[in-house]
Amino acid sequence: MNKLYTCIACAAIATLLCFLPAISQEDVMTIGGPDAFYGFTDPQRPVVMFTHTQHMDLEMIDGSCLPCHHDGRDEEGNFTEGDMVPCKDCHDEAAKGEMSLLNAYHKQCIDCHEQAEAGPITCGECHVKTEFYGMPLGNDENQGESQE
Amino acid sequence: MHDIYNFVVGPLAWFGWGVFILGAIYKLVYAYNKFITKDATSAHYMSWKFGLRSIGAWLIPFFTTGWKNNPLVTAVTFVFHICLILVPIFLSAHAILWQQFFGIEFFWTLPDNVADIMTLLVIAACVFFAVRRLAYPRVKFITEAKDWWVLLLVVSPFITGYLAYHQIFNYQFMIVLHVITGLAWLALIPFSRLSHMLFALFTRAYIGSEFGGVRKVKDW
Amino acid sequence: MKESKFDRKIDDIGLKEGIAKLTPEKIQQTFQKFMDSEAGAKLRVYHETCVRCGMCSEACHFFVSHDGDPSYSPVGKVTQTMNVLINKKGRVDAEFVYKCAQIAYTECNLCRRCMHYCPLGIDTGYIMSMVRRFCHLLGVTPQYIQDTAHSHSATFNQMWVKDDEWPDALLWQEEEARDEFPNLRIPLDVVGADIMYSVIGPEPKFRTQLIYQAAAILHEAGVNWTMPSLPGWDNSDMAMYTGDFEMMGRLKRAHFECAQNLKVKKVVMGECGHAFRSVYDMGNRWCGWDNYPVEVVHSIEFFAYLLRTGMIKMKTKFPGPVTIHDPCNIIRGRGLMDELRFVAHEIAEEVIEMTPNREYNYCCCAGGGVINCGPPFKNVRVKGNKAKAIQLRGVKEKGVSTVISPCHNCHGGLEDIIHGYELGMDLKFLGDIIYEHMEKTKAVE
Ligand code: HEM
Ligand code: HEM
Ligand code: SF4
Ligand code: SF4
Ligand code: SF4
Numbered sequence: 001m002n003k004l005y006t007c008i009a010c011a012a013i014a015t016l017l018c019f020l021p022a023i024s025q026e027d028v029m030t031i032g033g034p035d036a037f038y039g040f041t042d043p044q045r046p047v048v049m050f051t052h053t054q055h056m057d058l059e060m061i062d063g064s065c066l067p068c069h070h071d072g073r074d075e076e077g078n079f080t081e082g083d084m085v086p087c088k089d090c091h092d093e094a095a096k097g098e099m100s101l102l103n104a105y106h107k108q109c110i111d112c113h114e115q116a117e118a119g120p121i122t123c124g125e126c127h128v129k130t131e132f133y134g135m136p137l138g139n140d141e142n143q144g145e146s147q148e
Numbered sequence: 149m150h151d152i153y154n155f156v157v158g159p160l161a162w163f164g165w166g167v168f169i170l171g172a173i174y175k176l177v178y179a180y181n182k183f184i185t186k187d188a189t190s191a192h193y194m195s196w197k198f199g200l201r202s203i204g205a206w207l208i209p210f211f212t213t214g215w216k217n218n219p220l221v222t223a224v225t226f227v228f229h230i231c232l233i234l235v236p237i238f239l240s241a242h243a244i245l246w247q248q249f250f251g252i253e254f255f256w257t258l259p260d261n262v263a264d265i266m267t268l269l270v271i272a273a274c275v276f277f278a279v280r281r282l283a284y285p286r287v288k289f290i291t292e293a294k295d296w297w298v299l300l301l302v303v304s305p306f307i308t309g310y311l312a313y314h315q316i317f318n319y320q321f322m323i324v325l326h327v328i329t330g331l332a333w334l335a336l337i338p339f340s341r342l343s344h345m346l347f348a349l350f351t352r353a354y355i356g357s358e359f360g361g362v363r364k365v366k367d368w
Numbered sequence: 369m370k371e372s373k374f375d376r377k378i379d380d381i382g383l384k385e386g387i388a389k390l391t392p393e394k395i396q397q398t399f400q401k402f403m404d405s406e407a408g409a410k411l412r413v414y415h416e417t418c419v420r421c422g423m424c425s426e427a428c429h430f431f432v433s434h435d436g437d438p439s440y441s442p443v444g445k446v447t448q449t450m451n452v453l454i455n456k457k458g459r460v461d462a463e464f465v466y467k468c469a470q471i472a473y474t475e476c477n478l479c480r481r482c483m484h485y486c487p488l489g490i491d492t493g494y495i496m497s498m499v500r501r502f503c504h505l506l507g508v509t510p511q512y513i514q515d516t517a518h519s520h521s522a523t524f525n526q527m528w529v530k531d532d533e534w535p536d537a538l539l540w541q542e543e544e545a546r547d548e549f550p551n552l553r554i555p556l557d558v559v560g561a562d563i564m565y566s567v568i569g570p571e572p573k574f575r576t577q578l579i580y581q582a583a584a585i586l587h588e589a590g591v592n593w594t595m596p597s598l599p600g601w602d603n604s605d606m607a608m609y610t611g612d613f614e615m616m617g618r619l620k621r622a623h624f625e626c627a628q629n630l631k632v633k634k635v636v637m638g639e640c641g642h643a644f645r646s647v648y649d650m651g652n653r654w655c656g657w658d659n660y661p662v663e664v665v666h667s668i669e670f671f672a673y674l675l676r677t678g679m680i681k682m683k684t685k686f687p688g689p690v691t692i693h694d695p696c697n698i699i700r701g702r703g704l705m706d707e708l709r710f711v712a713h714e715i716a717e718e719v720i721e722m723t724p725n726r727e728y729n730y731c732c733c734a735g736g737g738v739i740n741c742g743p744p745f746k747n748v749r750v751k752g753n754k755a756k757a758i759q760l761r762g763v764k765e766k767g768v769s770t771v772i773s774p775c776h777n778c779h780g781g782l783e784d785i786i787h788g789y790e791l792g793m794d795l796k797f798l799g800d801i802i803y804e805h806m807e808k809t810k811a812v813e
Contacts, residue, residue, distance in 0.1 A: 044240070044260040097253055106244055114154075121150060122323050123241050129315040139315055179409045186408025189653035206487055213728065214485035218423045225421075225487075286431075287422040289438030290447045295420050347417045348488050354410075355489035362649060364703030365727040367483055 027052070031105070039088035039101045045127035048105075060116055068108060149320040156327040157245070164331030171338030172346055179347070195357040202356020203349060205368045212368030221280075228273035231266040232302075236330070239263050241313070260313075267310050274303040298341045304329040374439075374448070374467045380744045382511030383469050387462040390506060395465060399458025402502050411498055414490045415454050418443060424492065427482035429730045430475055433754035440752070442482040442492035445471050449499045469508045472499035474745045475752065478609075478736035479696040484728060493736075497611065504611030512742025516606040519569070521615055524622050525602035526569030535597045537572035541579045545587075548811050552587045554579075557630065558594035564632040564662075565595050566623070568604035568640050568776060575776075578638060581803040585671075588810055589679040593636075600626030603637050605646035609737030613654050620651035627662040635660075639667045639797045641697030641735060641775035648702060666698060668774050671798055672707045675714045682715055683807040688770065689718040690796070691763045693756075693782060694729040695775030703727070712772055715801045720768050722759045730755050732773070734781025749781060750788040757789035770794045772801070 032040035032047035040047075056063055071082025071090075082090075091104035098107075109126070113119035120126045128139050184191045206212055215222040235258065236242060243254040258266070277299055281291045308326035311317055337345055359367035425431050425441035438444045449468040453460065478493040486492070503509060509517070519528045529537075535556065542554040555561065565586065571578050586593050595601065600622040607615035627635050637643055647660045665673075674680040692712055699705045705726040712719050724730065733753035738745065760771065760782075771786075771793055773779060779795050786793050 096255075098251070102244075103247060106248060110248060117150070122153060122320070123244075124312060124315045124319040124323065132314050132316055137315055139319070179413055181409075182412065183409035186406070187410050189656065190408075190410060192658060202489070206489075212484070212487075213427075214423050214487055217426055217485065221421065221423060284422070286425040286436060286438040286441055286444070287420070290420045290422060290441075290443050292420070292447075341416070341419055344417045344419050344488055347413050351413060351417055351489040355483060355491060358491075359483065363701050365700055365705075367489065 038086050039091075039093045045123070046129050048126045049128075058116070060112075067112070149324070152324050153320070153327075156324055156331070157249075160331060161327070164335045167335035168337055171335070175338045175343060175346055179350075190354065190358070193357050193361050194354060195361050198357045198360025199353030200356075201360060202367050203352050205366070206352060214368070224273050224276050227269055228277075231270045231273075234258065235263055235266050235270065236305075264310070264313065267306050267313075270306045271303055271310065274299055274306075294341065301329075301333060301336060301340070302342070305333050377466070378470060378474070378744050378748070380470075380510045380741075382509055382514050383466050386469070386503075386506065386508030387466050390462040390465060390508070392459070392461060395460060395462065395506065396458040398505050399453060399502065402505060403454075403458075406501070407498065410491070410494060411450070412454075414495055415451065417488055418446070418490045419488065420447075421487070423487060424482040424485045424490075427485040428476075429481070429733060429755040430752045432730075433752050440475065442476075442486075443490075445476055446492055446495050450495050453499075453502070465503065465506060465508050468499050469503040469510070472496045472503060473510050473513065473610075474738055474741050474748050476736060477696070477731045477733060477738055479731035480700055481696070481728070481731060483700075500609070501611035501613065509610050510741040510745070512744075513606055513610055513737050513740040516569075516740055517610045517612050517615060520605070520607050520619055521612075524599035524619065526604045526606055527573040529569060529572055529602075531599065534572055534601060537576055538579065538595060538597070541576055541583060545580050545583050549584060549587050549808070550812060551810065552583060554583050555594045556597045559629075560631050561594035562592040562633050563594070564627050564630055564635045565593050565638075566601060566603040566627075566635055567638040568643055569602045570604070570776060571638065578797065578799060581797075581799045582638060584803055584808075585674070585680060585799065585806070588806060588808060589674050591679070594630060594632065596626045596630060598626065603635075603643040603647070604640065605643060605651060606737060606740055608646050608650050609642070609740065613650075616646065616651050617654040620646065620655055623647075624661050632662065635662055635664045636670045637664055637666060639774035639776065639799060641695040641701070641777055642737075645697040645701050666702070666704060666774075667798065668698065668704050668707050668711060671711045671802060675711060680802065681807045682802075682805050684805045685714075686716040686770070686796075686801045686805060689720045689763075689766070689768045690716045690770040690772050691720050691722055691760075691768045692725065693722070693732065693771050693773035693778055694725055694727070695773060695778045696729065696731050696735060698775065699729060700727045708774065711798055715798065715805060716770075716772070720763050720766050722763050730759065732756060732775075732778040732781035732785070734777045734784075735775075739777055739780045746784060750784050753781070753785055754789075756782070757785050757791065760786065760791050760793060761789070764791055764793060768793070770796055772796050772798060774798050 029038060029050045029052060030047050031038040031050055032043035032045075034041060055061060055068075065084065066081055067079050068087075069082050069084055070079030072080050074080050087104050087108075088101050091099055091101040093101040095101070097103070109119070110121050113121050129137060130139050131137055206215075209222055209226045210216055210219065238254070238256065238258045240257040240260055240263070243257045246252040246254065281287050281295065281299075305326060308322055308329050312319060312322040312326045316322075336342060355367050359365055420443060422438075422441065422443060424443055425436070425438065428440060428442050430440035431437065431442075431444070434440045439448065449471050452464070453468070476493065476496040478497055480491070480493040482492045483489070516526045519526055523529065523531075525534070538554045538556065542552065545552045545554075563586075565582060567579060567582075602619075603623055605616055605619050607613070607619060644664070644666050647664045652659055671680075675682070690712065692708060694700075694705060694708065699708065709719070722729075730753070733749045733756065738749055769792070771782060773782060773795060774797060779797070782795055785791070786795070
């Protein structure tokens with residue numbers, strides 16, 4: 001009996017863990033790193049912190065899922081709405097060219113930030129380094145997020 | 149800060165590149181015209197065969213008399229120039245900017261940690277050149293103020309680039325400074341000692357032609 | 369730009385009186401005109417392109433001989449002269465012009481050894497000859513060499529040899545030689561001869577023996593040759609070294625007109641370096657010729673030809689080891705190092721080489737007109753070529769006491785070095801040895 005409960009509990013926790021990012025998006029997402037959920041298991045640059053809700057609450061997004069979650073373009077060249085999947089499902093990490101994951105992130109983030117005149121646009125504002133050969137640099141890991 | 153950044157990577161970058169490219173064209177065209185009019189009796193001896201032969205010989209480290217007799221400078225200068233040219237072109241950060249602004253995709257970029265070491269090598273080489281200028285009488289004697297400015301100019305994008313990459317000191321300030329020094333670096337190539345980048349091939353080709361064609365001996 | 373001090377000024381009346389006539393305006397205007405009308409891309413690009421790395425320093429025998437005094441390095445000399453002129457756009461005082469002249473005329477042999485060292489191919493010899501040109505335009509030239517240039521303008525030869533003295537000297541040598549070779553002639557003005565033999569002015573003046581020897585060799589070889597009796601016979605060219613390029617051009621024209629009037633196939637010239645340079649490198653360019661209008665064959669090549677074809681056979685070889693001093697104007701200037709070695713090995717029992725040699729040789733320090741600047745600057749040459757003395761001492765220790773060098777200037781320079789450093793060595797022209805040791809079938813027993 002105990003065994004069954006344990007199994008159910010595990011399954012529940014597992015399910016919860018799986019859906020957690022989707023349902024509780026205020027969690028800070030870490031792009032890059034060993035868990036590989038958003039690509040780049042072994043990144044050259046420091047991982048990037050991304051807060052989902054903070055972006056969804058923005059006026060220019062206004063609760064919509066576009067322009068991030070897109071799936072092709074309509075006649076006018078605007079994005080059409082796509083599935084709620086991580087970017088790397090369509091944008092291949094190993095690919096070259098415009099569709100590569102690297103470009104997808106850079107283009108999506110930086111273009112939007114430029115348009116909004118808010119948010120990070122230079123390398124180090126997203127890829128924040130906290131130490132220099134073991135010496136702490138005093139940079140806040142999440143400083144990119146707080147940038148206006 | 150982003151306004152300043154956007155200005156330096158926007159209008160200022162156009163300006164810097166413009167000065168570099170137009171300046172280089174102007175310098176080369178001016179020199180070419182002078183060469184074929186005033187130095188026609190030298191231009192006459194230009195030869196592809198001997199010119200390329202000379203350039204080739206001098207591209208091989210420790211091959212020529214000059215290189216052999218200055219082994220330390222040779223080692224340092226080859227490392228310095230190779231890194232100096234490869235890093236700005238194939239740095240991933242730079243490649244991403246090309247992609248971002250012009251949609252130009254690089255077939256290959258330097259891994260960041262390698263580029264990082266190459267940057268340090270460039271800085272170390274500049275320190276070597278500086279020490280040489282201070283300590284070695286034969287170089288000290290011929291050093292003018294502008295040689296120091298050039299050295300400072302050359303090293304500054306590497307120092308600021310390194311500091312920016314590692315986010316030491318204020319990152320946003322550093323990246324702006326980096327772009328400004330990088331652009332100054334480019335823009336001043338045609339108008340300083342760095343113009344040897346534009347002329348080196350031609351001065352070599354000429355002297356190679358003269359030695360090969362007229363003097364019938366090697367120029368190395 | 370720092371002004372380095374110049375504490376080795378040497379009194380020369382030509383330079384002194386030359387600068388006495390200068391005003392700052394004149395200097396500046398002359399420089400401006402020089403830059404606008406004469407200097408082209410080479411001078412400007414060299415000025416801009418030199419990265420001041422100092423790699424050329426060690427190339428120069430002056431630098432080496434002065435234990436690395438940077439003011440004697442190739443780029444050091446440019447820094448003290450042309451560099452300042454260009455940077456200041458000619459706004460310099462007369463004293464500075466003196467310094468420029470002294471450096472350019474007496475501390476650089478235009479030997480171009482530094483070309484093997486400069487990674488950017490900056491031709492320091494060319495820059496120094498442009499400094500000389502500028503000094504010439506200002507009339508600031510060392511007295512002795514200017515005297516030879518005056519002689520060139522007045523007589524078309526270097527040594528004030530009068531029109532009648534020249535054929536006299538030839539007839540005299542012919543007479544002398546006929547004691548040894550009864551049928552020998554020095555054929556004058558033979559139209560249609562195969563070869564015109566030409567010499568430098570000092571030969572009839574000081575070294576008539578060389579004309580005798582040449583006549584003997586040409587006679588023995590049975591060559592159809594001639595010598596001109598009229599001005600134009602002298603192939604030497606000090607105007608080239610003072611920077612008097614106009615005169616250089618006239619000299620070359622006169623010389624080649626001589627050859628063309630005689631309708632010869634070739635000009636064979638005596639063992640001289642600078643005269644050769646003036647026909648393949650400088651004079652021809654000034655005249656706008658790709659090359660000489662009549663082929664000029666240097667003695668080295670000619671002797672090699674005579675020995676190869678057996679027209680001259682060696683009865684004996686020069687005994688004992690000899691060494692070779694490569695004259696830059698012929699070797700680094702014209703690539704005759706292998707021919708020279710061929711001849712040397714044909715005529716001498718053993719050749720012991722100095723290093724560096726061939727196109728990497730150290731100049732004798734007399735060339736480029738430096739020896740022609742005369743006694744005031746003799747010490748400059750001797751002190752400035754300790755490097756050569758060390759080289760010579762090196763082969764002397766291996767048992768060499770004879771130096772072969774097919775260039776008059778080299779002989780002059782090496783002689784002073786050999787005396788100055790008490791080396792006790794002999795100098796020989798190729799012609800000396802060939803004449804001495806060849807089979808003389810046409811001579812009286
Ligand atoms: C239009 C001008 C330039 C722009 C916009 C630019 C931009 C950048 C950016 C964004 C970075 C990345 C900094 C980071 O990782 O946070 C960088 C790094 C760097 N850049 Fe530039 N750059 C320019 C010109 C140059 C030039 C001319 C040079 C060298 C001659 C240069 C050498 C470097 C170096 C050495 C690094 C650091 C590499 C490292 O330590 O890993 N840059 N640059
Ligand atoms: C692309 C063709 C280039 C060639 C063939 C070339 C060649 C040379 C050579 C032969 C030297 C002298 C050796 C030495 O002292 O290190 C030199 C020195 C130098 N080069 Fe370049 N170079 C080139 C491009 C550049 C560029 C693009 C830069 C920087 C913008 C540069 C900066 C320097 C500096 C600063 C020195 C002098 C180092 C000192 O102070 O002694 N070079 N170069
Ligand atoms: S003497 Fe020869 S090596 Fe020295 S600077 Fe003049 S040309 Fe160069
Ligand atoms: S002449 Fe050539 S070798 Fe000499 S300092 Fe200038 S660049 Fe260097
Ligand atoms: S005198 Fe002799 S060694 Fe000296 S420059 Fe002339 S040819 Fe060269």
